[in-house]
Amino acid sequence: MNVCLEVKNLTAGYGRTIIVRDFSLSVDKGSALCLLGLNGAGKTTLLKALCGLLPYTGSVVLNGKEISHLTGAEINHAGLAYSPQENGVFAGLTVDEHLRLARRFDANNRQRQEELLELFPALRERLSQHAQTLSGGQRKMLNFVMALSSGPSIVLMDEPTEGVAPVVREQLVEALKVISKMVSIVIVEQNLDTALALSTQGHVMERGRIVASGDVNQMLSSGLLEKLLAV
Amino acid sequence: MLSLFLPVDSFSVVALIATFLLISLGLHYSFGLLNIVNLVHGEFILIGAYTAFQIQDWFGSSLLGIVVAPFVAALIGAFAEFVLIRRLYMRPLDTLLVTFGLSLVIRQGIQLIYTANPKQVDDPISKSVTALGFNIPLWRLMIVVVALSLVAICLLLNQTTLGVRWRAVVANPELAETMGISRNRVRTSLFAVGCGIAGLSGAMLAPINTLSPQFGLRFLINSFLVVILGKPGSIKGMLIAACVLGGSLGILQFHVSTVYAQMIVLLVAIIVTRLRPLLQKI
Numbered sequence: 333m334n335v336c337l338e339v340k341n342l343t344a345g346y347g348r349t350i351i352v353r354d355f356s357l358s359v360d361k362g363s364a365l366c367l368l369g370l371n372g373a374g375k376t377t378l379l380k381a382l383c384g385l386l387p388y389t390g391s392v393v394l395n396g397k398e399i400s401h402l403t404g405a406e407i408n409h410a411g412l413a414y415s416p417q418e419n420g421v422f423a424g425l426t427v428d429e430h431l432r433l434a435r436r437f438d439a440n441n442r443q444r445q446e447e448l449l450e451l452f453p454a455l456r457e458r459l460s461q462h463a464q465t466l467s468g469g470q471r472k473m474l475n476f477v478m479a480l481s482s483g484p485s486i487v488l489m490d491e492p493t494e495g496v497a498p499v500v501r502e503q504l505v506e507a508l509k510v511i512s513k514m515v516s517i518v519i520v521e522q523n524l525d526t527a528l529a530l531s532t533q534g535h536v537m538e539r540g541r542i543v544a545s546g547d548v549n550q551m552l553s554s555g556l557l558e559k560l561l562a563v
Numbered sequence: 564m565l566s567l568f569l570p571v572d573s574f575s576v577v578a579l580i581a582t583f584l585l586i587s588l589g590l591h592y593s594f595g596l597l598n599i600v601n602l603v604h605g606e607f608i609l610i611g612a613y614t615a616f617q618i619q620d621w622f623g624s625s626l627l628g629i630v631v632a633p634f635v636a637a638l639i640g641a642f643a644e645f646v647l648i649r650r651l652y653m654r655p656l657d658t659l660l661v662t663f664g665l666s667l668v669i670r671q672g673i674q675l676i677y678t679a680n681p682k683q684v685d686d687p688i689s690k691s692v693t694a695l696g697f698n699i700p701l702w703r704l705m706i707v708v709v710a711l712s713l714v715a716i717c718l719l720l721n722q723t724t725l726g727v728r729w730r731a732v733v734a735n736p737e738l739a740e741t742m743g744i745s746r747n748r749v750r751t752s753l754f755a756v757g758c759g760i761a762g763l764s765g766a767m768l769a770p771i772n773t774l775s776p777q778f779g780l781r782f783l784i785n786s787f788l789v790v791i792l793g794k795p796g797s798i799k800g801m802l803i804a805a806c807v808l809g810g811s812l813g814i815l816q817f818h819v820s821t822v823y824a825q826m827i828v829l830l831v832a833i834i835v836t837r838l839r840p841l842l843q844k845i
Contacts, residue, residue, distance in 0.1 A: 383741050403747070404740035414741040422734040429727050433742060437724045478742065 335393075336361040336486050336516045337382075337412070342390035344381035351377040352540040355390070359486060364512040366519045366527040366548065368561060369537035375520040376417060377540070379488045383407055383414040395485055413484035417491040417520075420475040421463035428459040430474060434481035445481045451507045452477060469500035476504075476511065486516040493526050505529050524548075524557070536560050573695075576813030578703040581710035583809035585764040586782040587789035587801055588713055592757030594787070595795035596733045597750060599648060600659040604786060605779030606669040607758040610636045611765030612774050613673055615684045626687040629766040636762020641755035648754065649747060652736075666779075674776040684769035706767050713760065717798050729753055733796070788832050794839075808832065 337359040345351040352374040359365050367375050381388040384404030392400045399407050408414075422430065431449075435441035449456055452473040458466065463474060472492060479487050492508060493501045501523075508530055511517065521527040527534060528548055536544040536557070544556055551557045586608060593601040611632040618628030643665060651657045688701040720726040732739045732749040740746050765779065772778065788808055793800030808828055815824035 385737055385740065403745060404737075405743050405745040408741055408743035416738065416741070419735065420738060422731045422738065424734055425727065425730060429730075432724075433727055433731055433739075433744070436743060482743065 334360050336363075336395060337518070338391075338393040339382065340391040340393075342378070342381060342388050342392065344377055344386050344388035346377075346386070350540070352381065352388075355541065357535065357542070359516055359518060361485070361516055362513075363533065364517045364519065364531035366521055366531045366534040367537055368521065368524070368527060368534055368548075368557070370561060371522075373537040374540035375537055376490055378537075379414065379490050379518070379520060382488060383412060408482070408484070411485035413479040413482065413487045415472075415475040415479040415487060415489045415492060417494060420478075421466070421471055423462075423464045425463055426460055427455060427463050427466070427474060430463050430478055431455075431459070431481070434478040436482055438482075441481050441483065444483055445477065448477045448480055451510060467500075469496040469504065472496060472500075472504055473507070476507065480511060480515065484515060486518065487511070489517060489519045491520055491522065493521070493523060501526065524552070524561070528552075572697055572817075574697045574699050574703070576810055577707055579813040580805050580809035581707040582764075582768065583785060583789050583805040584710040584714060584802065585706065585767060586761070587786040587793075587805060588710075588717065588798075589757040589759070589761030589764065590786045590790050591717070591796070591798060591801055592753050592760070595790050595797070595801070596729070597652070597753055597757075598655055598658075598795075599652075599662065599754070600655055601662050601757075602659060602783070603643070603662040603666040603669065604757075604761055605781075605783035606666045607636045607640060607761035607779070608765035608768070608782050609673060609776070609779035610639060610669065610758075611762030612684065612769040612772075612778055613677060613682075613765075614762065615766040615769050616677075616682050616774055619684055624687075625685040625770060628684065629687065629763075629769075632766035633759040633763035636765070637755040637759030640758025640761075641751050643758075644751045644754040649750070652750065670776050670779070677776070679776060682774040684766075684774065686770040700771075702770055706771075709763075709767060713763075714798060714802060721798075788829070792832050792835055807835070 335358055339355060339357040342355040343350060343353055355378060367378070369375050377386065380386045382392060384402060384407040388400070390400065391398065394410055394412055397410060399410050399412070402410065431445060435445050454470055455473055455477065458470065463471065466474065476492070493504050496504065505526055512530055517530070519527065519530055532547050532549060534545070534548040534551070535542045536551070538560060544551060544560060589607065590601060590604050593599050593604065614632040614635045615625055615628030618631050619625040647661050647665065648658060651661060686702045688705065691698050691700040693699070721730065728744050728749055732744060732746045736746040739749070785808065789801055789804045792808065793802070793804030808831070811831055812824050812828045815827055
C-alpha cells in the first residue's frame with residue numbers, strides 16, 4: 333500500500349457555514365502535492381479539519397488507520413503534522429522551548445531536529461530569544477522544524493512562504509525541497525512559482541471543491557490556471 | 564510620628580502577605596492562566612478547610628486533614644472542569660455565570676451537611692517562639708514557609724517539561740494541539756492544580772480561623788485583587804502585588820479599623836491599576 337493519506341467525502345466549515353464540500357484526496361507516500369486556489373477557496377479550512385482543529389464529516393485514513401474520530405493531539409501522534417499560515421508560535425516561549433516541545437522532550441527526536449536545524453542556522457543563534465520577536469521568515473523556519481521534529485509521515489503546510497522577503501523565500505523553498513525528500517507534503521500555496529518549485533502535481537480548489545487536478549505545468553500551459561486562478 | 568508608619572508586630576504583616584500569596588496562587592492558574600473568571604475559587608478554599616475539619620473529625624488529626632485537603636479539592640476541581648468549564652473557554656462571561664452557580668451549590672451543600680454553626684480545626688503545632696521581640700506562632704510561620712515554597716515551586720515548574728506544555732497551551736491552544744499536546748488534558752490539570760492549591764490554602768488557614776460556609780468568600784476579593792494587580796499570568800507580579808496589598812493592609816490594620824484599612828487597600832489597587840499603563844511606559 334503506497335497511500336499515505338486518503339480523504340473521502342470530507343465536508344467541513346465553521347458552525348453552520350460549510351466551506352469544504354464533499355472533498356476527496358489521495359496523497360502517496362513520499363510525494364509532494366500542492367493545493368492551489370484563490371482566497372476563500374477552502375484550503376486552510378481543509379487543512380485545519382485534517383489536523384483535527386475543525387469538526388468534519390467524511391473519512392480520513394492516515395497510513396491505513398482511520399483518524400477522523402481522533403483529537404488534534406492524537407492525529408499528530410498518528411503521524412500528521414501541520415505548519416500554520418500564521419500565529420505559529422507560542423508567545424512567551426523561547427525558541428529553545430519551542431524546539432523542546434516539538435521533539436516532545438524525547439532524546440530520539442533530538443538527532444532529527446539537529447539535522448533540521450542545519451537547514452536553518454539562523455535559529456541556532458536565537459535559541460534564547462522569545463519566538464514572537466523573530467522575523468516572519470525565521471518564524472516560518474521555526475514552524476518547519478517544529479512540524480518535522482517528531483518524525484511525522486506527512487506534513488500539511490499552509491502558505492509556507494507567505495509574507496516573507498524574496499531572498500528569504502528562496503531560502504525557504506530550498507529548505508522545503510530538502511524536506512520534501514524526507515516526508516510526504518501537502519502544500520497550500522498561492523504563489524505559483526513556489527508551488528511549482530516543490531511539486532508538479534496539484535489540485536485547484538474553488539468554493540471548497542477540487543475543480544482541476546493533474547500536472548501543474550500542463551494546467552499552466554493549457555491556460556486552465558489562468559482561468560481558475562487569474563495568474 | 565515614625566510609630567504611625569511602623570507596624571506593632573512586623574511578623575503579622577509578613578503572615579498577612581503570605582496569606583495573600585497562598586489564597587491567590589490557585590487563582591493564578593484558573594483565572595490568570597486559563598482566563599476563567601473563577602468565582603468558585605473561594606469555595607475550593609472552603610472545600611480544603613472543611614476537608615481538614617472532616618478528617619480531623621474522623622481520625623483526630625488536623626495535620627492529616629491538611630495533607631489530604633489539596634488532593635480532595637484538586638479532584639473536585641478536575642471533575643468540575645471536565646463537566647462544566649471545558650466547553651466555555653471561548654466564552655469568559657459564561658464561565659463567570661457557571662462558576663458563580665457552582666459556588667452557590669458548593670456553599671449551600673456544605674451548609675446542608677455541616678450546618679451554619681462555626682467549626683474549628685485544631686492548630687497542628689499550637690506553639691510559638693519569640694524572636695526579635697515578636698511572638699511568632701509556629702503555625703503562622705508554617706503558612707509563610709509553605710506560601711514561599713509554593714511560589715518557588717510554581718516558578719521552577721514553569722521551566723520543566725510540564726510547565727512548558729502548560730505555557731504553550733495557554734499561549735496558543737490550537738498550535739499546541741497540532742503539536743501533539745492535548746489542550747483538554749492540560750487545561751484540566753491546570754484547573755485541578757489551581758483548585759488543589761486553593762484547597763491547601765483553605766486547610767492551612769483553617770486552624771487560625773473559625774470555619775463557616777462563608778469562609779471562602781472572605782478571601783475571594785483579595786485573591787482577585789492580587790492576581791489582577793500583579794498582571795494575570797505572572798507569578799512574579801503576583802508576588803509583588805501580595806507584598807503591596809498584604810503589606811499595606813497589615814500595616815494599616817494597626818492604625819485604623821479593618822474596614823477602613825480594606826477601603827484604603829482597595830483605593831491603592833484602583834490607583835495602581837489605573838496608573839499601570841503609564842508605569843509600564845516609564
